[in-house]
Every structure is written in C-alpha cells, then in structure tokens.
Amino acid sequence: MKMEKTQNASRNIVFGVSLKVYQILLPFIMRTVMMYTIGVEYLGLNSLFTSVLQVLNLAELGVGSAMVFSMYKPIAEDNSITICALMKLYRTYYRVIGGIILVVGLLLTPFMPKLISGTIPEDMNIYFLYLLNLLATVLTYWLFAYRNSVLQAHQRNDLISKVTLVTDTVKYLLQIAALVVLHDYYCYVIVLLLTQALNNVLTAIIAKRVFPQYNPEGKLAQNEIKQINGKIRDLFTSKLGYTIVSSADTIVISAFLGLTVLAQYQNYYYIMSSIIGFMSIIYASITAGVGNSMITKSVDQNYREYCVFSLLVSVVSGICGACFLCLYQPFMTLWMGENLLLPFSLVVLLCVYFWIYEYIMMASVYKDAGGIWHQDRFRPLISGVVNLALNLATVRFIGLYGIVLSTIVSMAIVSAPWITSNIFKLIFKKNPIIYVVKIVYYVFSTVLASTVAYVLTSLISINGWIGLIIKAIVCVASSVFVMVILLCRMKEFSDALYLIARMFHLEKLLKK
Incomplete structure (x- = not known):
C-alpha cells in the first residue's frame, strides 16, 4: 500500500501545530499562575521530576520506535496478520516495561531529597509527590499504549492530536483551578495522573474504531522477534544518550545550583x-x-x-x-x-x-x-x-x-x-x-x-x-x-x- 505521504503529512502538521499552539498557551498560563501563587521553587521541582522520570523511561528501550518501524513493510504490503502479531508483542513488552519502571522508581524514592540543593518548601512531601508522578508515568505503559503504534505507522498522528486536545483541556482547567482556588500542588499532580489515564483510553478507542481489523493476536516467527529485539538493543544506547543530554542538565542544576x-x-x-x-x-x-x-x-x-x-x-x-x-x-x-x-x-x-x-x-x-x-x-x-x-x-x-x-x-x-x-x-x-x-x-x-x-x-x-x-x-x-x-x-x-x-x-x- 503506497501512502498518500504529502496529504498525511500536511494533515498531521495542521492538527499537530494547532495542538502545539494550545499546549504552549495553556502551560504558559499555568506556569505563570504557579509562579505567582505557590512560588518559583515549585517550577523547579516540576522540572526535576520530569527529568528523573525521563531517566526511568530508559526502560522503554526504544520499543515504540522499533515497533512502528517494523510496521512500515507489512502496512505497505497490506499484511494485517503481521501487524496484529506485532501489536500483541508490543503489548507484552509494554506491560513488562511499566513494571520495571515502577520497581526501579520505588527503589529511587529515598534518594530524591539528595537531588535538590538548598531549601525545599516546608509544606511539601517530596516523596509523595514523586510517587504520584511515578504512577502517572507507569500508567502510560499499562493502559493500551500499544494501540498508538498503529496510528503512528499509518501517519494518523492527527487523531492522536485531537484526543490530546480534549484531555489536555480537562487537565489544564482542573490544574489551574487547583492552583488558583485551592493553592494545592498535590491536587495539581493528581489531575496529571488521572488525565494521563484518560488520554491513553481515548486514544485506544479511536485507534480501534479507525483500524478495527487490527487486534493484538497471533505470533511472530522467532527470527522476526529476534530482529525486533536486535533493533531494541540498538535503540537502547541511543535512548540512553538522548536521556543523558535532556535530563542531565536539569538534574545537575538542581543538585548543584x-x-x-x-x-x-x-x-x-x-x-x-x-x-x-x-x-x-x-x-x-x-x-x-x-x-x-x-x-x-x-x-x-x-x-x-x-x-x-x-x-x-x-x-x-x-x-x-x-x-x-x-x-x-x-x-x-x-x-x-x-x-x-x-x-x-x-x-x-x-x-x-x-x-x-x-x-x-x-x-x-x-x-x-x-x-x-x-x-x-x-x-x-x-x-x-x-x-x-x-x-x-x-x-x-x-x-x-x-x-x-x-x-x-x-x-x-x-x-x-x-x-x-x-x-x-x-x-x-x-x-x-x-x-x-x-x-x-x-x-x-x-x-x-x-x-x-x-x-x-x-x-x-x-x-x-x-x-x-x-x-x-x-x-x-x-x-x-x-x-x-x-x-x-x-x-x-x-x-x-x-x-x-x-x-x-x-x-x-x-x-x-
């Protein structure tokens, strides 16, 4: 099957840009609200949690990229059987990955205060906040994440953008209310956890409706699984390097400055x-x-x-x-x-x-x-x-x-x-x-x-x-x-x- 690449790309860009404008304006407003309601240190804490969780996401190893790449050929050949088998393998991998992130994240919990130089707001329980953020990350793997691969491989990122637009609207409105009305950072993080779960579920529903012929079933040949595992191993070093570059700056600044x-x-x-x-x-x-x-x-x-x-x-x-x-x-x-x-x-x-x-x-x-x-x-x-x-x-x-x-x-x-x-x-x-x-x-x-x-x-x-x-x-x-x-x-x-x-x-x- 030859894709309508220009049409798909232009559609994805239009929806993607619309979503990105939205995702810049509302977080900008929220960042401003946070600065003037609960203080600048919470902004720094948000960045620290994000960077630590990026490190934990190394457990993903590049499975998503390897799976999407593996779908290009069967999609071009209209081979639904192989795509379904890939989805089943993807689901298994992501369940394991979510478990690894949860276990490693829990083991890192006692060391969180050591990543912060200087004072921490007195009303902040850094352990509880970290665990909430950790759970939000784990849910991204456990709740139907494997269905996203079908949309990405078919260049239907526009559908993902539409779902994210809806869930982000709910998230930002509730988070701004948590800061302005309640002045409660804990509620702010809890909203993040709940809306992340909502995003995964809605995306899975859309993917099922658009591509009902694809379900996680069947089994790949051992040589195909071996090839995919080889790609994942190769992607791990790449992901490790990118994670160091993107996360090291934030963690080092927090720990030293x-x-x-x-x-x-x-x-x-x-x-x-x-x-x-x-x-x-x-x-x-x-x-x-x-x-x-x-x-x-x-x-x-x-x-x-x-x-x-x-x-x-x-x-x-x-x-x-x-x-x-x-x-x-x-x-x-x-x-x-x-x-x-x-x-x-x-x-x-x-x-x-x-x-x-x-x-x-x-x-x-x-x-x-x-x-x-x-x-x-x-x-x-x-x-x-x-x-x-x-x-x-x-x-x-x-x-x-x-x-x-x-x-x-x-x-x-x-x-x-x-x-x-x-x-x-x-x-x-x-x-x-x-x-x-x-x-x-x-x-x-x-x-x-x-x-x-x-x-x-x-x-x-x-x-x-x-x-x-x-x-x-x-x-x-x-x-x-x-x-x-x-x-x-x-x-x-x-x-x-x-x-x-x-x-x-x-x-x-x-x-x-």
Missing part, C-alpha cells in the same frame, strides 16, 4: 522547548512517509528529498534563532520580571544550542526511517557521556554557562558529524562533503540574518507588549528577507517552495 536557579533556566528553556515541539510535529508527521519512501523510491530521489528537508529545517531554525536572540530578554522581563533574567551571553548560547539540536533531530528522521539504529547506536551514548562529564567538570566553576556549553560541545563535536557520516554512508552511499558545504552556508545565512535582525530591533526603543510585538514583526521580516536573498538561487529552494505548495494544494499557482 538549587531549585530557584533551575526554575530561572527552565523559564528560558520552556520557550525554546515549545518551538522544538513545533519542529517535532514536522518530524513526526513525515517520518512514516520517509520510511515508505525508503521502500518505494530510489536512493537519488531520497537524497534529493533530504536536501530539500535540510534547507527547510535550516531556514525555520534560523528564523527561530533570530527571534530568540532579539525577543528573549524583553519577553522574559514582561513575563517573569528582571530579577529572573539570565545574562544575554547565555541567550546567545541557547540560540546556538537550538540550531544544532534541530539539525540533529532533522537527521534523526532519516536515521529512524532508514532503521540504521545498530550502526548509530553508540553516537548518542558517547555524546551524552561527554555532556554529563563536562557538566560535572564545569558547573562548580562557571555555573549555567558550563551546563549549556557542555551540551553544545557534545552535540557539535560528537553527535552532528557522526550522524551525518552514518546517513551518507549507509543510506545515501555518497560522500557528504558537498552536503556539509551547504550546511556551512546555511549556518552563515543564519548568523547574518540573526545579526541584521538584532541590530534593527535594538533601534526600537518602545517598551512593553507593544514594543515586543513591533520587535517581533521587524525580527521575522528582516530575518526572512535576508535568508531568502541568500538562499533563493539554490535548487533546493525552488523544490522546497513546490513541496510547501503541494502540502497546501497550491501547486497550480507556482506553475502559473
């Missing part, structure tokens, strides 16, 4: 992670389509699509980076106040962090779609170890600078070159030098566009929300203008325009 500093850093990272979330919608929406292309198209066609994808991601990342550079400080001043601002030099480092991270995530789409996890298995792990070692070596001397610089170095020196080499050697079977030259040019375009935007916005002396809006307009317009001027002569640019036009059914306008 305290919850207040962590909340200060996380305010900035929240904005950046919101944009990262938008970008991840694009990646998630096209991964299944790319996987299908690996089967149905030639290597040269896939390489050409990869170059177009690289340009699009580089342009979007460059514009976002320019906005971070120009708007971070005025926005943070209005949102949280000058006392919680980070130095501008840290803002610059966060912009660099963002661009490199997006490049790696873009390349990871093709790594995942191409299933080259075995050859790539040590890259994230080594990058994560380098990041953690540099974190511990520098945090005592240069504080937050050491945290951000460690991550940048680990990504730029280890992860980005390594994943590029793997993709070109194993998927495209080409020398990457010409492509690397293009990436260097994209970096130059980003730096120039960001510099022009910063100079222009610095000339605007209007303060407040009106000034922020004017700066945003100037920043976006100037950065887009510079990047279009620098990139419009590239062949990938015209291909990218045509791809965007196809997604929105406007290709006839380009032909005219």
